[in-house]
Amino acid sequence: MRELKVKPIQNGTVIDHIPGGAAMHVFNIITSSEDIDSTISILMRVPSKAAGKKDIVKLENKEMKARELNRIALIAPNATINIIKNGEVKKKFQVELPDVVRGIVKCANPGCISNKNEPIDPEFKVLSKDPLRLRCMYCERELDDVKKYIV
């Protein structure tokens, strides 16, 4: 049987250097903000010199904006973004976590108003980027395990 390779995309966005195994979280984050109907390829546990294993997510014919992509810094702080045009890398940058994270993680405190049936998105203030520390803007509790509470 012929080995199936994922071809390089001609136009779109490549999210590289995602920690091994975290690609599905990245997929959830990028598809939570808008409907994406283009082809999305997910490569998991690709050998990497720097990280041992890494994941890669490719979106065809879709140029994601930096503001949307920065949200994935929550789980992939070292991810790099490549914007591809006509088969060439047009722009390359690293994700950067915003000062306030909205609608991506939920509060761990069941008594928090953001976990009740109210018309608001959970919101967190980024206290520190490394190590990652988030504090709920509503109940003011710090989130212990961010990955566990990604929406």
Place this chain on the structure above:
Amino acid sequence: MNLKGKDVISIDDFSRKELEHILKVAKKMVPVAQGKKDLKLLQGRIMASLFFEPSTRTRLSFSAAMNRLDGSVLEFGELEKTSVKKGETLADTIRMVDGYSDVIVLRHNSEGAARLAAKFADKPVLNAGDGTGQHPTQTMLDLFTIMEERKKIDGSHIVFLGDLKYGRTVHSLAQALAMYDVEMTFISPKELHMPKHIVDYLKEKGITPKESQSLTKHIKSADVLYVTRIQKERFPSESEYSTVAGAYRIDLDTLEGVKDDMIIMHPLPRVSEIHPDVDGTKHAVYFRQAFNGVPVRMALLSLALGKEGQV
């Protein structure tokens, strides 16, 4: 300093300078709160008093504060008969009440409820306690009481005693005191320790509180003893509760050898944690503390409604 329109949600939103300004205005309000002076500062203004949880002192002192300044109070009466019971969101209730009043006072059982209210209301929102979270106006009256009784906060050793886990008043007060140069000691049964997020907050602000289960070891060096109620329902059995509660009871014997000017505070209601014999001592300030809720809330209402220049 202009605090017009400022929401009072969390003590963390205030600088020491702002807190001191509020206490200064509260001091001027004392004769009005005592009924010795008339001040029709908030005539024609309406305070919506939204208490989703039972409250005696906070609700009454907010109403007293508004009435003393000739304003009116809007209440929704029994919760059972409101649209909240029909499933209305807090956001919708707030948007409605925002149109009926000039300032909103909110007590709610969910943490962060007041922050949500402030987001949906144009009028200033005053947090009167949200779940086990913040109770900033109580904290301000606690600070006011320490200032009134001891003339200063800096340099004090504050000992917190009792239920430090669930008591929101101690959480807010500890955070506020972190703005001052104080020593803090937390004394509680092991089941009711000060939550980690509060201790971490204090450490970030440069204060490392002592934590202990023994009152006798620390009471003699205390300048302020802040006592809270240990609630029966936190314990699996009546006997466990009695043993623990008994170990943290203040009576005349406990006060042997304490500093002459040490004050005992309590957010009330008390059950048996302070023996009535203590009430007559010079250390007991908890009833004056309860009164202080009125001038402090008068100050907050006046400041939030932009009447500062007329105080």
